[in-house]
Amino acid sequence: MIKVALIGFGCIAQSAHLPAYRVLQEKGKVQLVAACDIDRERFSNKMEINIGSAEDDNPMEFNKYTDWKEMLAEEEADMVDVCLPTFLHAKTTIELLKRGYNVLCEKPMALNYEQSTAMVEAANQSEGKLMIAQCLRFASAYTFIKDAIEAQTYGKPVSAVFRRMGGPPVRGWDNWFMDHSRSKGCLLDMHIHDIDMARFLFGEPNAVTCTTKDLYSGDDIVFSRLMYDGIDVLAIGDWAQEGTGFTADYIIALKKATVKMDSDGVTVYPRGGGAYMPELSSQSFYEAEIEFFIDTISSGAVNEVNSPSSAATTVKLIDTLRESARSGGSIVSFEK
Ligand SMILES: NC(=O)c1ccc[n+]([C@@H]2O[C@H](COP(=O)([O-])OP(=O)(O)OC[C@H]3O[C@@H](n4cnc5c(N)ncnc54)[C@H](O)[C@@H]3O)[C@@H](O)[C@H]2O)c1
Numbered sequence: 365m366i367k368v369a370l371i372g373f374g375c376i377a378q379s380a381h382l383p384a385y386r387v388l389q390e391k392g393k394v395q396l397v398a399a400c401d402i403d404r405e406r407f408s409n410k411m412e413i414n415i416g417s418a419e420d421d422n423p424m425e426f427n428k429y430t431d432w433k434e435m436l437a438e439e440e441a442d443m444v445d446v447c448l449p450t451f452l453h454a455k456t457t458i459e460l461l462k463r464g465y466n467v468l469c470e471k472p473m474a475l476n477y478e479q480s481t482a483m484v485e486a487a488n489q490s491e492g493k494l495m496i497a498q499c500l501r502f503a504s505a506y507t508f509i510k511d512a513i514e515a516q517t518y519g520k521p522v523s524a525v526f527r528r529m530g531g532p533p534v535r536g537w538d539n540w541f542m543d544h545s546r547s548k549g550c551l552l553d554m555h556i557h558d559i560d561m562a563r564f565l566f567g568e569p570n571a572v573t574c575t576t577k578d579l580y581s582g583d584d585i586v587f588s589r590l591m592y593d594g595i596d597v598l599a600i601g602d603w604a605q606e607g608t609g610f611t612a613d614y615i616i617a618l619k620k621a622t623v624k625m626d627s628d629g630v631t632v633y634p635r636g637g638g639a640y641m642p643e644l645s646s647q648s649f650y651e652a653e654i655e656f657f658i659d660t661i662s663s664g665a666v667n668e669v670n671s672p673s674s675a676a677t678t679v680k681l682i683d684t685l686r687e688s689a690r691s692g693g694s695i696v697s698f699e700k
Pocket residue numbers: 371372373374375376377400401402403406415430432447448449450452470471472497499535536537538553
């Protein structure tokens with residue numbers, strides 16, 4: 365049984381991590397012993413975002429703190445779950461790793477590659493493990509296409525388009541998402557899901573080009589092209605679409621089929637006809653992600669799915685996209 369303490373009881377903690385701990389606690393794998401938020405009100409106000417809402421029926425029992433150092437002095441925890449705003453990820457995670465804790469830290473890993481490599485270094489020197497919560501790597505709608513590409517079920521991929529669009533997240537604590545110095549805009553915050561997925565599916569691109577538009581925080585609308593040998597990849601990240609609702613989808617063409625994912629699920633369109641929807645696991649991907657991490661802690665297994673250095677490389681790719689955007693969308697090679 366892994367004992368968990370959580371830092372930052374905001375939207376992602378309440379709407380995604382808490383329901384996951386509830387299920388994993390029922391399975392006897394984990395116990396959420398305590399949570400901390402500098403804003404005590406967060407423990408009584410229900411948060412709701414595009415990925416779900418906090419459940420307040422049958423609330424979970426755990427101790428509540430407003431200072432995480434005090435929390436960790438009082439509580440016995442094997443793992444700390446960092447759900448803080450992005451600008452606090454590197455500093456907090458490094459301190460926790462120095463204290464020997466296993467750390468699950470929300471994505472994006474950090475504000476830039478330099479901070480991310482410092483986190484990898486701290487993990488290498490710690491008794492604790494580090495995992496960055498790149499949740500799509502655990503989502504059945506994405507592991508389906510990952511497995512199909514690896515098994516060459518539909519042949520080699522030739523193109524991919526990823527989209528992730530919605531309204532500006534003005535809901536955050538102290539409006540931190542809308543402050544570019546603390547969130548780095550949609551380019552880092554939301555677009556990273558699809559950029560990480562492109563790397564997960566296709567590996568490292570040779571070069572990239574990117575343009576962005578500034579409407580709220582800066583880098584609010586992002587068009588990225590990743591250049592590979594034989595595969596064209598386009599990713600659109602956009603948090604400037606007020607009122608339209610949230611959309612995330614992909615369409616991937618392979619030699620023998622096209623695979624499409626949208627709010628209806630995954631549909632395979634084989635060349636020659638006979639479209640079908642494969643049956644996928646209905647487990648929440650946040651639950652799958654947290655279960656995976658606690659299993660690696662319990663078993664001591666090496667994390668081959670989502671290593672800290674891979675998460676850092678994804679941040680490096682975002683930095684490279686920003687470099688392209690700052691030079692008006694020029695082609696920039698990606699130093700692997
Ligand atoms: N995986 C996903 O799909 C996903 C979705 C949303 C957010 N996120 C990420 O999760 C992280 C948090 O985002 P959020 O939407 O929950 O933000 P949020 O602003 O709703 O929550 C952050 C919480 O941290 C608290 N906090 C701030 N400083 C603190 C401190 N020093 N000590 C303790 N608590 C402190 C705030 O009071 C707030 O409750 C971000 O990095 C974000 O990018 C991931």
